[in-house]
Amino acid sequence: MPSAEAATVRGVTSGADGLADLPPSPAVWCSGLRKRYGRRTAVDDVSFTVGRGEVVGLLGPNGAGKTSVIKMLLGLVRPDAGEVLLLGRPATDPRSRIAVGYLPELFRYQPWLSAAEVLDLHVTLAGADVDAAERRECLALVGLTERAGDRVGGFSKGMQQRLGLAVALVARPELVVLDEPTSALDPLGRVDVRDIVLSLKSRGVAVLLNSHLIGEVERVCDRVVILDGGRVAASGTLAELLGQREVRLRLAGADGQAEDRMRAAGALTRSGDWFTVQLSSDDDGVTVPDLVRDLVALGVRVHAVEPVRISLEERLLAVLRHEEPAP
Amino acid sequence: MIALTIAGLTLREAFRRRVVWALLVLTVVLLVLSGWGFSKLIGLDTDLGTMTSGEARLVASVLLNLIMFGFSLIAAIGTAFLAGPTLSGEVESGQALAILARPVRRSSVLLGKWLGLLTFGCGYVALAGLAQLLVVRWAVGYWPPAPATGLLLLAAETVVLLTLALLLSSVVSPMASGIIAVGLFGATWVAGVVGGIGGALGNEGVERVGTVSRVILPTDGLWRGAMNAFQDPFALAQMGQGEAGFPFLADAPLTAAYLGWAAVWIAVVWGLTALSFQRRDI
Numbered sequence: 001m002p003s004a005e006a007a008t009v010r011g012v013t014s015g016a017d018g019l020a021d022l023p024p025s026p027a028v029w030c031s032g033l034r035k036r037y038g039r040r041t042a043v044d045d046v047s048f049t050v051g052r053g054e055v056v057g058l059l060g061p062n063g064a065g066k067t068s069v070i071k072m073l074l075g076l077v078r079p080d081a082g083e084v085l086l087l088g089r090p091a092t093d094p095r096s097r098i099a100v101g102y103l104p105e106l107f108r109y110q111p112w113l114s115a116a117e118v119l120d121l122h123v124t125l126a127g128a129d130v131d132a133a134e135r136r137e138c139l140a141l142v143g144l145t146e147r148a149g150d151r152v153g154g155f156s157k158g159m160q161q162r163l164g165l166a167v168a169l170v171a172r173p174e175l176v177v178l179d180e181p182t183s184a185l186d187p188l189g190r191v192d193v194r195d196i197v198l199s200l201k202s203r204g205v206a207v208l209l210n211s212h213l214i215g216e217v218e219r220v221c222d223r224v225v226i227l228d229g230g231r232v233a234a235s236g237t238l239a240e241l242l243g244q245r246e247v248r249l250r251l252a253g254a255d256g257q258a259e260d261r262m263r264a265a266g267a268l269t270r271s272g273d274w275f276t277v278q279l280s281s282d283d284d285g286v287t288v289p290d291l292v293r294d295l296v297a298l299g300v301r302v303h304a305v306e307p308v309r310i311s312l313e314e315r316l317l318a319v320l321r322h323e324e325p326a327p
Numbered sequence: 328m329i330a331l332t333i334a335g336l337t338l339r340e341a342f343r344r345r346v347v348w349a350l351l352v353l354t355v356v357l358l359v360l361s362g363w364g365f366s367k368l369i370g371l372d373t374d375l376g377t378m379t380s381g382e383a384r385l386v387a388s389v390l391l392n393l394i395m396f397g398f399s400l401i402a403a404i405g406t407a408f409l410a411g412p413t414l415s416g417e418v419e420s421g422q423a424l425a426i427l428a429r430p431v432r433r434s435s436v437l438l439g440k441w442l443g444l445l446t447f448g449c450g451y452v453a454l455a456g457l458a459q460l461l462v463v464r465w466a467v468g469y470w471p472p473a474p475a476t477g478l479l480l481l482a483a484e485t486v487v488l489l490t491l492a493l494l495l496s497s498v499v500s501p502m503a504s505g506i507i508a509v510g511l512f513g514a515t516w517v518a519g520v521v522g523g524i525g526g527a528l529g530n531e532g533v534e535r536v537g538t539v540s541r542v543i544l545p546t547d548g549l550w551r552g553a554m555n556a557f558q559d560p561f562a563l564a565q566m567g568q569g570e571a572g573f574p575f576l577a578d579a580p581l582t583a584a585y586l587g588w589a590a591v592w593i594a595v596v597w598g599l600t601a602l603s604f605q606r607r608d609i
Contacts, residue, residue, distance in 0.1 A: 074428045076609040094430045102428040106421030110336070112343035124332050125429040167425055 025088035026051050027175040027206030028073060033082035035068055035230075042068045044230040046082070050175070053204035055197060057217035059316055060227035066210045067105050069227065070179050073208075074102055087174055098127065101168035105179040105210075107161050111153030115144050115163050118152060119170050126171035135170060141196065142166045143189075157184040165196065175206045182213060194220055218312040226319050234319045241315050245279045247288050250304035251295065258300045265291045276308070329431045333439020334446065341409060341447050350405060354398075354455045358462055361394050365466035387467045388559035391459070392575040395481065395557055398455050399550060402485045403512050406448040410492035411505030413440050414604060419501065423609050434601045441493060441597065448485035453478050469559070477556030480581070483589060484549040488512055490593050491544070494600040497607065515540045519547035520574045545589040552581035 028050035035043040043065040050056045058066050071077035073084050075091045089096035109118045119138065123130045139148050142162040147155070152163065161184040168176050178197070182190045190213065197220045200207050211217050217224065218238065225235040234241065250273050251258070259275075262268045265287050266278040279287055292302055341347055368386055414437075417423040427433060456478045464470050471477060488508060495504035522537015541548035555577040 071609065076424060076427055078606065078608060094432050097428060097430045100428065100430075102425065104421060104424040104428070106424060108421040109425065110340070110422060112340055121332070121336065122425070122429065125329065125426065125431055127430065164425070 024052050025085065027054070027087055028056075028208060029085040030069075030073060031083050033069060033072055033084070034080045035065075035072060035077065036080055042230055043072070043079075046227065046230070046232055048225045048232065048235060050206050050208050052174070052206055053201065054223065055201050055207040055209065055221045057221035057224040058208060058210040058227065059214065059217060059224055059312075060233070061320060064227040065230040066227055067179055068230075070177055070208070070210060074100070074177065099172070099174040101171060101173035101176040103161070103164040103168040103176075103178045103181050105183070107164035107184075109152045109160065109163060109167070112151065114149050114151055115139060115155075115166075116148040118163060119166060122167050123171055128171035130170060130172065138166045138170045141169065143192065158186060158189060161185060162189065165193065169196070169200075173205060175208070176200055177208045179210045180212065181209070182211065182216065190216065214311075214313045214316060224312065226316060228320055238312070242310050242312060245310070246308040247277050247279060247291075248304075248306040248308055249275045249277070249292075249295075249302065251275055252301040252303060254295070254300050255298075258295055258298050261294050261298065262291065273303070329435040330439040330442060333436050334443035337413070337440050337443025338447060341443075346405065346409065347447075350401065350451060353401065354451075354458070357394070357397065358455075358458055361390075361459065362462040362466055365390065365463055368467055384467060384469045385559055385561070387463055387469045388471075388557070389575050391463050391469070391471065391557055392554045394459055395456060395477070395553065396550070396575065398452060398459065399481050399484055399553070401455075402448050402452045402481070403488045403546070404509055405451065406444050406485055406489040407492040407508040407512070408505040409447065410440075410444050410489045411496050411503075411508070412501040413444070414493065414496040415499065415504060416496075416501035418607070418609055427609055433605050437493070437597075437601055437604050441490065444489045444493070445486055448489055449482035452481045452485055456481055471557040472560055473556040477553045480549045480553035480556060484546045484553065487544070487546050487549065487589065487593060490596045490600070494596050494603070497600050497603040511544055512546050515544045515547040516550070519551065523574060541585075542588065545585075545592050548581065548585055549589060551577040552585075555580045 026049045028048075030049075031047045033043050033046040035041075046065070046069055048056070058069070060066050068077060072079045072082070073086065073091060074097065075084075075094070084091035086096040087099055091097075110121075113121065116135065116139065119135050123135065136145070136148070139145055142165045144159065144162055144166065147159065152160065155163065161181070165178075165181060168178065178193075181193050185193065194216055197207055197209065201220070201222075207220075209217060209221060221238065223235070223237050224241055226233045249262075252273065254275065259268065259270075262275060262277050266280060268278075269276045277291070288305065288307070292305060295302055365387055368390075414423075417426075426436065457474075460471065460474055491511065492504055492508040495507050498504075499507070518540035519537045522534050522540070525531070525533025525536065537547070541551075554575065558576055
């Protein structure tokens with residue numbers, strides 16, 4: 001973040017009356033985060049921002065430093081260098097975490113407490129004013145109503161992860177950090193998590209989501225930060241990252257004139273009856289309908305028109321294999 | 328507020344994990360056995376003839392110290408093994424992640440753990456010790472000269488050990504911290520006995536072993552103060568100088584300077600623990 005922008009962030013935290021009209025500081029702002037474990041550099045110069053109400057996905061291979069970054073944001077690991085602001089306060093101040101919910105990758109809760117008691121404990125520690133009915137709703141949201149009074153020690157891993165999700169959500173957070181939230185969940189549980197994240201987004205709660213399930217990230221995230229070897233390899237909105245689009249057409253009777261028309265729309269490749277046209281990222285949505293209209297006018301018979309979108313997975317692999325320049 | 332919540336959680340863990348019930352059963356067995364043993368002291372036929380009530384009181388005074396040592400050992404081992412898994416165990420298991428990501432200071436969490444363990448250890452020593460004093464009074468009619476001081480010093484000994492166990496727990500693995508704390512407790516006691524023998528033999532070098540060990544870890548010094556408060560004031564005189572190295576009699580009460588040192592020791596070790604825990608990556 002440029003220094004002027006950083007100064008704005010700090011300005012908002014001062015709470016001066018004259019700054020009341022400014023937009024709220026980002027949910028997460030971190031700059032130049034660095035962490036070494038012995039000789040190994042786990043995180044190297046990582047900077048990114050999560051805006052209020054924004055859902056940001058943190059992607060990367062194993063050992064990319066995702067969990068270390070998350071722990072540095074939450075004050076669990078001391079960065080060797082760099083700064084973190086959570087909801088406008090420096091992360092070194094415990095009050096920065098008043099409205100933060102966190103589901104750790106390693107989710108373990110006191111096995112001698114019941115699920116309801118674990119939630120009570122976290123509401124007390126967060127200093128939040130959450131009544132019993134709301135706590136019950138929170139357990140219901142993750143499907144643990146029936147097990148509220150049972151000791152956590154008897155829970156399966158999946159149920160413990162569901163409880164962890166309830167713990168992250170119970171104290172009315174403005175920022176929720178989910179580190180591999182579906183690692184122990186069945187397919188139904190994964191859908192539940194997706195719905196919960198979308199519901200948080202609709203309520204304006206910011207979410208930082210670290211997940212290996214790229215499909216899930218693609219469905220719920222506004223922006224993505226890709227880490228590789230402790231560094232930010234790429235970041236941007238999904239539209240920016242997945243900007244390149246293609247359209248596949250199955251045509252009969254396409255002559256040179258028709259091919260020229262397709263080339264005018266974008267780079268063309270042909271395989272039998274199938275023609276693939278690469279569309280530019282700033283396409284305004286009329287290129288394909290106009291192309292089809294003109295092809296029909298040229299007497300070409302159009303059997304199929306299929307939009308092809310590059311998936312986040314393909315984009316991620318391309319970035320990690322250094323096949324494409326990072327945006 | 329956070330510290331009290333964590334203290335309550337620590338106590339709840341001790342109850343839910345049945346530590347309290349196990350200790351209760353153990354203590355009741357020890358009390359019943361000691362009551363039975365003490366009641367047999369009066370009228371006991373020995374090689375020197377039947378024991379008088381005065382002699383029985385003397386023996387009871389020594390035996391009381393022996394049993395109190397047993398209680399302090401139980402409390403010390405109990406709290407050391409509870410304190411051991413507290414910090415490093417919760418960090419290793421991942422339990423600490425969710426707690427420390429809340430708006431809490433690590434020093435508050437540490438204070439809560441310490442207060443919870445302190446309540447547990449001191450509560451145990453006070454209740455079990457008082458019950459033992461009442462059993463001895465019922466059996467042989469002996470009541471120590473300063474029971475409250477003795478129990479307080481036993482409690483202080485427990486606090487010293489649990490503070491040490493917490494420090495170790497913040498730097499080494501859960502199991503190692505418990506073992507090292509109990510090992511150091513035993514080593515200091517042995518060093519104290521060696522020092523006592525050195526004193527009885529008039530060997531200053533050997534006597535210094537006990538003195539130095541009591542400064543490095545104040546558990547044995549506090550234990551000797553507690554013994555002095557429990558024992559019959561005439562016991563030492565009757566035992567004679569030849570028995571001055573006897574490990575279950577203490578020849579002098581604690582000085583205010585030593586008590587002050589014990590308090591400073593606890594504060595310094597607590598501060599080191601807070602510093603180490605504050606800097607630790609979770």
